[in-house]
Amino acid sequence: MAAASLSPFQISFLLCCFLTLTIVLGEEEVSPAFVSLSNVTDEFSMLSFKSQVTRDPYNVLSNWNSNISFCQWNRFSCSHSSQRAVALNLTDKALEGTLSPYISNLSFLQVLHLSNNSFHGHLLIDFSCLPLLKILSIWGNHFKG
Numbered sequence: 572m573a574a575a576s577l578s579p580f581q582i583s584f585l586l587c588c589f590l591t592l593t594i595v596l597g598e599e600e601v602s603p604a605f606v607s608l609s610n611v612t613d614e615f616s617m618l619s620f621k622s623q624v625t626r627d628p629y630n631v632l633s634n635w636n637s638n639i640s641f642c643q644w645n646r647f648s649c650s651h652s653s654q655r656a657v658a659l660n661l662t663d664k665a666l667e668g669t670l671s672p673y674i675s676n677l678s679f680l681q682v683l684h685l686s687n688n689s690f691h692g693h694l695l696i697d698f699s700c701l702p703l704l705k706i707l708s709i710w711g712n713h714f715k716g
Contacts, residue, residue: 612676613649613656614641619673626667626689648682655679662686662708675700687711 614637621635635644641656642649648658656677667689674683675697681704691713698704 610654616673616676617641617647617656619671623671624666624668628665631661631664631666650679653679658682660684661688664688666690670694670696672696677701680704682706684708685712689713
């Protein structure tokens with residue numbers, strides 16, 4: 572019997588669901604290996620976001636690369652304790668492109684400001700995987716659906 576292989580999206584979805592269950596069930600102890608994997612997931616999700624941006628006239632995303640910790644990237648904030656992505660503020664940066672569905676993997680995200688840019692297409696974010704999201708600001712874009 573051949574082993575089933577999972578796509579990166581399926582793996583990310585499973586990780587998102589596991590993190591959501593961990594938060595919902597109030598699990599306080601998380602292994603360092605799991606935190607490291609979670610950090611990689613956050614970085615991958617943001618690099619996927621960047622790859623969908625077709626225009627960045629102010630070079631806001633210029634330091635978004637694996638040479639430095641994603642917690643030090645422009646317009647991006649991490650929790651000091653968990654080093655997980657908690658806020659992204661890209662309002663009024665004249666960015667163009669589509670939004671990567673991998674944003675759904677940022678399970679610790681609390682603030683997402685994307686207003687007044689030129690993002691377009693369908694909004695394919697699974698908000699059920701973002702249980703801590705408190706502020707969502709996406710007005711002034713060109714989303715469909």
